Amino acid sequence: MEKSLREKLGKQLLFFDGAMGTELQNRGLLAGELPELWNCTHEQEILDIHAGYLACGCNIILANTFGANCFKLKESGHSVSEIVQKGVEIAQKAAAMAGRGYVALDMGPTGKLLRPMGDLDFEDAYAAFAEMVQAGVEAGVQLIVIETMSDTYEMKAAVLAAKEQSTLPVIATMTFDEQGKLLTGGDIEAVVCLLEGLGVDALGMNCGLGPEQMLELLPRMRACASIPIVVNPNAGLPIVVNGKPAYALGAEEFAQQGEALVRAGASVIGGCCGAGREHMQKLVERCKDLQPLPIQQKNITSVSSYSHAVFFGGRPVIIGERLNPTGKPKLKQALRDEDMNYLYQEGIAQAEHGADILDVNVGLPGIDEPKLMEQAICGLQGILDLPLQIDTADIAAMERALRLYNGKPLLNSVSGKEESLSTVLPLVKKYGAAVIALTLDEAGIPKTAEGRFAIAEKIVLRAEKEGIARKNIIVAPLAMTISTGAENAKVTLETLKMVRERLGVQTSLGVSNI
Structure with a gap:
């Protein structure tokens, strides 16, 4: 029998999939259009993206549910349960076709700021995430991934929802600037302190930065973390080409820098914005025989x-x-x-x-x-x-x-x-x-x-x-x-x-x- 994800975390190198949003943009997703609605209107496109990442050797694929919360879907005419169910179903179909892969519920920010920086109450944020988790569990996901968070308070609401509404593994990643700061001012040490305390199975960083910038931050995270670290960088820093955002880092260079991240302590690695199938193919080829560094228990x-x-x-x-x-x-x-x-x-x-x-x-x-x-x-x-x-x-x-x-x-x-x-x-x-x-x-x-x-x-x-x-x-x-x-x-x-x-x-x- 295949080992559970919890048994593998930190023991063997695992690969997240790559970008979803930028891949959909390449396939015609319009500015302002909700990517999650493509679960209902462009099922084959979503399936092809998942299948491509699994064919590359990725272990974990994220269902197309990143923004499937009640706030973002309010005017869409679709329910949270419907969009989550459909997104998970497509990912499961891709995994069944490949005969491998863990399917994750993907949860991103609500799009609103919590008090005191905004007007969203903590318990309302919790309820929004809990609704997603309940739908994901009902659909049969194997883990919950909370990503691209820039506020520790919103992250806490999401983690509590994941842990109170399920017994699934929880992976939590946040988005830092080049100085290791969140949008709301928190630093790496505060994030590790919070997330380890809440009992997530792995923590880390995604989006916002490329692998080169994340490599600068990784030692700080590793110095205080006692659980596996996840690193999902963009394909470099964003640039503008013909008036449109793009990512300049090619697949070979992305893979080379990804290897450096693994050697510096990443136990799980993948890609975010701009990192498509070719990037993940090269990353897996380059790193598949590597073993993650041992997890050091910090008595801090x-x-x-x-x-x-x-x-x-x-x-x-x-x-x-x-x-x-x-x-x-x-x-x-x-x-x-x-x-x-x-x-x-x-x-x-x-x-x-x-x-x-x-x-x-x-x-x-x-x-x-x-x-x-x-x-x-x-x-x-x-x-x-x-x-x-x-x-x-x-x-x-x-x-x-x-x-x-x-x-x-x-x-x-x-x-x-x-x-x-x-x-x-x-x-x-x-x-x-x-x-x-x-x-x-x-x-x-x-x-x-x-x-x-x-x-x-x-x-x-x-x-x-x-x-x-x-x-x-x-x-x-x-x-x-x-x-x-x-x-x-x-x-x-x-x-x-x-x-x-x-x-x-x-x-x-x-x-x-x-």
Whole structure:
């Protein structure tokens, strides 16, 4: 029996297909015409493109469903289900004729910007992608490919839809400029941090750049990624010929540069705009006997905002704790009045004073914590680019914040209590967070370092059973106020040392407590 795609990823070199849109333009697709509608009107043309790529030796073909979402199809007279079903059916026919090939649901951007940069709500974007995934699963696709994304928030909505509505492999690629930046400002490290956290099977880059430019960015991606990397470049940078866009890189040169990408760490390679059948033929011929570089597991603890990642283990990471109503009468009143501007100003002040991460706690008796937490998270990430630490014991508020957060969040916290372990850890896993682990349980805070270490070890082992890597656990050995006794400082430091040496995880101290 043929190995599954998940078994092959990273173990053998796989080939995506090449361009669809530019190939359709060469066959008469008009400017402004939806390529996906050709599934209904030009089936043979679509079939020929798929068949050509499979004949070249490509392993994965993308159904012609890139823009088959409810927003783009709204005025077309066709439903999402109809277009996806037809697109998948054509690709499956090509694969059956070839006797090989994995058929993927292809999902691109909605064409709308999400809040705060646009007017599309996160859950509306999620619903659009979920509709596509449901249609693709019903049609029998073998994997889901999310590509050409330029916004981490939209990518997160698409990945959650893919993973919540299916159990299929998910491959996610984004479009960067030559400096490694997304249209919305995110960098390579932030993208890797987010996508690995969400549990995609492979990540990478496509479109926007040619292989030469992507080769410059690949080392940065490989330096922080622990899963297979996909690289699908255009046939060079676009040029204008006789008033029309074109791509200047010939098939031989494309294949030569593609080989360099494989040797630099691409586990899956294909083509995007301008890379047609000849390009893919030459690429497969040149690279088919190559083996991808081994996937290196990075023991890197990180969190991210939409724009950048923060890494633990080097210089101390400063977590600002002023966004917490405990002992702050003005903040308490502002939260009761739903005066979020006061909270935002406090956040800005901490950023200006050098905080790397902001703790966000809106817990007060008698308030709607899920509602206020949503307002706080969405508002802060709209005005600041710092990663946020979600600080709540309210599970509803916790999940809402984790879901709407644009990046890989830090969650504060999980403890050794069974109720905490059973409710918090599944959310950490689902939303790809890092989490603060408090060394306390049903019996309270142990008075000895050995007791606190035992709780830390219990949390780490339980997290691993949930599929959460140790690098995503940050143990807090609990710094107590000096009034509780000088001996507590010694216990905390001893616990810190034991945790670092025996468990190999990062640690955090709430030194403001002292």
